[in-house]
Amino acid sequence: MAGSATSAPKSALVGVLPLIGKRIGSALLTLLLVSAVVFAISGLLPGDAAQETLGQSATPEQVAALRHEMGLDRPALTRYVDWLGGILQGDPGQSLVANMPVREVISERLPNSLMLAGFTALVSVPLALAIGVASAINRGGRLDRVLNVMTLSAVAVPEFLVATLGVLVFSVKLLWLPSIALVSEEASLWDTVRSCALPVLSLSVVVIAQMARMTRAAVADQLDRPYVEMARLKGVPFRRLVLFHVLPNAVGPIVNAVALSLSYLLGGAIIVETIFNFPGLASLMVNAVTSRDMPLLQACAMIFCAIYLALVLLADVVAILANPRLRAQ
Known part of the structure; x- marks a missing residue:
């Protein structure tokens, strides 16, 4: 009996592996298609790194010579194949402006972006889940209406407005927080937290609102299921019903809500x-667009797409593991 009981979870996990493998294969195929789109769209930008480097006063001969030196005069398909091969080998190429490997340029900024995303997730996820669950439990009540108005208002407010108001209040008026995020390895933990406070606040407002609304919808959907009514008729306490029945069944949709909301950080960042002049990957991507540094721009775009697909893939895997019906499929 004990052997059969322990073998059941193993057999269920083995049965899920092909479905997870299909999700991973689909994500890799999507990433391949995204690489072609990113390369094609970046090539449509007017001008190139040679023209931006030499300036408007450069002669056509000088621009042509620098374009040949940078390899920009090669056919687009050849450049794409070489670039994709380098990406697969972990070498996204050479920065045309910084004249150094793109990998080194990104390695200086990526930890800062991950730190900002981590702080934002640490603040936003618990608050959003608490707001969403509280709103769903009190559907139609005063608390639900207040929270709905707050979340709808927060979704409608753009990040730049939240950031501007945050600077005016906390930096200009109260003098509590710095208006420019200075991040360095020598800074203490407290200084790093203070520098990231306003960027995290600006990102968290919209993320919390979106995640809370999706969480509310997921929990409310479970509360309308027949098993909830049956449990209430049997006298199961409401708190126990929510904690041990509703929330476990809503894990899949809630994880999807968290993943989609956190992926919003990629655009909002x-x-x-x-x-805030934050030295992260998003601002590096903006600089790459300005200077027409295509290898750097393409590498940043691929990292953003890979992170988004990883979050969606993680949400799919958790939903499959948490939902017996998906496992049966």
Whole structure:
């Protein structure tokens, strides 16, 4: 009996592996298609790194010579194949402006972006889940209406407005927080937290609102299921019903809500990092667009897409493991 009981979870996990493998294969195929789109769209930008480096006063001969030196005069398909091969080998190429490997340029900024995303997730996920669950439990009540108004208002407010108001209140009026995010290895933990406070606040407002609304929808959907009504008729306490029945069944949709909301950081970080001069990957991508540094721009775009697909893939895997019906499929 004990052997059969322990073998059941193993057999269920083995049965899930092909489905997870299909999700991973689909994500890799999507990433391949995204690489072609990123390369094609970046090639449509007017001008190139040679023209931006030499300036408007350069002669056509000088621009042509520098384009040949940078390899920009090669056919687009040849450049794409070489670039994709380098990406697969972990070498995204050479920065045309910084004249150094793109990998080294990104390695200086990526930890800062991951730190900002980590701080934002640490603040936003618990608050959003608490707001969403509280709103779903009190559907139609005063608390639900207040929270709905707050989350709808927060979703409607753009990040740059939140960032601007945060600077005016906490930096200009109260003098509590710095208006420019200075991050360095020598800074203490407290200084790093103070520098990241306003960027995290600007990103968290919209992320919390979106995640809370999706969490509310997931929990409310479970509360409308017949098993909840049956449990209530049997006298199961409501708190126990929510904690041990509703929330476990809503894990899949809630994880999807968390993943989609955190993926929003990829777009919102571009605006926030630019406003606060935060040395992250998003602001590096903006600089790459300005200087037409295509290898750097393409590498940053691929990292953002890979992170987004990884979050969605993680949410799919958790939903499959948490939902017996998906495992049966």
